[in-house]
Amino acid sequence: MRNRRFGSQIHAGSSAGSNLEETSKLVAKEDIRERPRADDNNDEEGWGCVLISWIRIGVCFAMMMITTLIWGLIMVLLLPWPYQRIRQGNIYGHVTGRLLMWILGNPIKIEGPEYSKERAIYISNHASPLDIFLLMWLTPTGTVGIAKKEVVWYPLFGQLYVLANHLRIDRSNRITAIESMNKVACAIVKNNLSLMIFPEGTRSKSGQLLPFKKGFVHVALKSRLPIVPIVLSGTHLAWRKNSLRVRPTPLGVKYLPPIRTDEWTVENIDDYIRMVHEVYIKHLPDSQKPAAAAAANPTI
DSSP, X not given: OHHHHHHHHHHHHHHHHHHHHHHHHHHXXXXXXXXXXXXXXXXXXXXXXXXXXXXXXXHHHHHHHHHHHHHHHHHHHTTTOHHHHHHHHHHHHHHHHHHHHHHHOOOEEEEOGGGGSSOOEEEEOOOSHXXXXXXHHHSOTTEEEEEEGGGGGSTTHHHHHHHTTOEEEOOSSHHHHHHHHHHHHHHHHHTTOEEEEOTTSSOOSSSSOOOOOSHHHHHHHHHOOOEEEEEEESHHHHXXXXXXXXXXXXXXXXXXXXXXXXXXXXXGHHHHHHHHHHHHXXXXXXXXXXXHHHHHSOOO
């Protein structure tokens, strides 16, 4: 009798366990479907925080206009000396970029700054306007930026960019783009400069890493400068596309060890692009990895 009762209890327990397991699976599925993503950053702070953010952005643009006007006058005085204008452009970036990030108040963690001490091709992922402020601040003196030729039409900043003797490229078609990159390579070699470039060629709307263009590799082949990857994280959450609010999200700036290009060859351009892209995938947080890479390496 006791054995029969014990057997029925085992049967009932296994049946209940099976039902419990099925229920747990359903709950887990619903939880995955309904759980908000960590990077959604629900707007729980209220209008007070939103108003403070708007004030900070307004102060940032006011301060940027002031520093741009000041350095614009300096650039005009230095018109006969192109290299000095590049140097002053870097100093403007260090002062303005650091000031703007201080006003916005995001906590920033910087790793590997020792890798920014040499001439190099500095590359960075790009997902937010904050990337510009950070790189203005942290790019070493003697570095030129590269932007599309239309940057000249940006009020004040575009004119200062041209006065600072930074480089512009014509991306209207493939041939002119290649010619522009060849001129960039010649300019940095001739003037003993470093280069700052976004290898994705545009800003990521989602924050996820985009495919890399070939431009930075062409410059590396011409100049033989090492490539120093700069990995930016969190900026796409702090200041989102088409938003007028900056959230207090922690930001990360990580300089990676230089990638030597002395022995690179034209025949292996695609391999070099793939290799550098994989370096970024390895060091970016999951929310910024390309969808395919994130799916291939799921986290628990």
